[in-house]
Amino acid sequence: MDIFLDEPLSKYTNTKTGGKADILAFPESVDHIQQLVQYANENQLSITVIGNASNLIVRDGGIRGLTLILTKMNKITVHENVLIAQAGASFIETTKVAQANSLSGIEFAAGIPGSIGGAVFMNAGAYGGSVQDVVVSADVLTPDDQVLHLDKQELDFGYRHCSVQENNQIVLAATFELSHGSRDKIQKEMDHLNELRAAKQPLDLPSCGSVFKRPEGYFAGKLIHDAGLQGFQIGGAQVSKKHAGFIVNVDKATATDYLNVIKHVQATVKEKFGVNLETEVRIIGDNE
């Protein structure tokens, strides 16, 4: 198993920002994760799990203790209409495997750049679909190193919410129940959604997806757009000129630049429209 010390996380985050991990490990099996959790518990190290870092800002001070990236646990298996994906599998790859097996239901995720673990953790959604519509159960590891099989009810999905968040569990794998469909039709729907995404979102620049949650009754992107903030920039982090709900790294941004732009956007939208924008991105790690 690969383990790195003092490893810059900017190499792994989609924003290309963030400080160093004291210890960064790439486990290849549940056994590896259990060994790492045991080691961390014995040495009183905190544990942080990162998926594809597509909806994440790691502060410039980095992450103490042990950080895990699960991309080496990426097996996807299919039995009839049931698809099981390990936590480190990419969501996009999972949609391709479903399509190849004529399975319909996760077309909505064709362009979601996260991992299966991150997608369950955040109850990922786009274009009217979300993880809760198709996931029937997940295997998780508890902080005291026990593997649990949780059904959908126990996962307690809500808007960008899942019970894994407050129980500090690590998602190991997820089971999806899909329906049989036509391979061509599934592919067409995935292509269509990817075209919509490419037309609206700044996919050509580093970002962390939608920075803010949808406030009830509003769209974050529209509020930021109407506040005249598109193009607003601090350091190398800029409110996207293409989609105001994104902050793009246009010139060697730091995580601090991102956080300063977020603060300014929140204050401006509050002042102009009286709406509180809550971050959807996870912000983790220490200040510099």
Ligand SMILES: NC(=O)C1=CN([C@@H]2O[C@H](COP(=O)(O)OP(=O)(O)OC[C@H]3O[C@@H](n4cnc5c(N)ncnc54)[C@H](OP(=O)(O)O)[C@@H]3O)[C@@H](O)[C@H]2O)C=CC1
């Ligand atoms: N709709 C869209 O177009 C887009 C949606 N997204 C969303 O963001 C999600 C982020 O996914 P991803 O990039 O993989 O995640 P990230 O690496 O961005 O991690 C986000 C958080 O997820 C938690 N996490 C990740 N993997 C696991 C795991 N195996 N077990 C437990 N917790 C985990 C971590 O929580 P902690 O810090 O507490 O350990 C982490 O802080 C996507 O799946 C999707 O929901 C992202 C971009 C675009």
Ligand SMILES: C=C(O[C@H]1[C@H](O)[C@@H](CO)O[C@H](OP(=O)(O)OP(=O)(O)OC[C@H]2O[C@@H](n3ccc(=O)[nH]c3=O)[C@H](O)[C@@H]2O)[C@@H]1NC(C)=O)C(=O)O
């Ligand atoms: C990118 C993410 O998810 C995305 C997901 O891909 C898309 C597609 O379904 O819908 C959400 O974006 P969104 O709420 O910004 O949806 P969009 O349809 O792009 O925009 C909403 C509305 O705001 C308007 N809008 C958007 C951007 C902008 O600069 N100006 C503007 O006026 C749009 O015209 C539209 O009327 C998800 N974000 C949230 C917070 O719900 C993510 O979670 O990281």
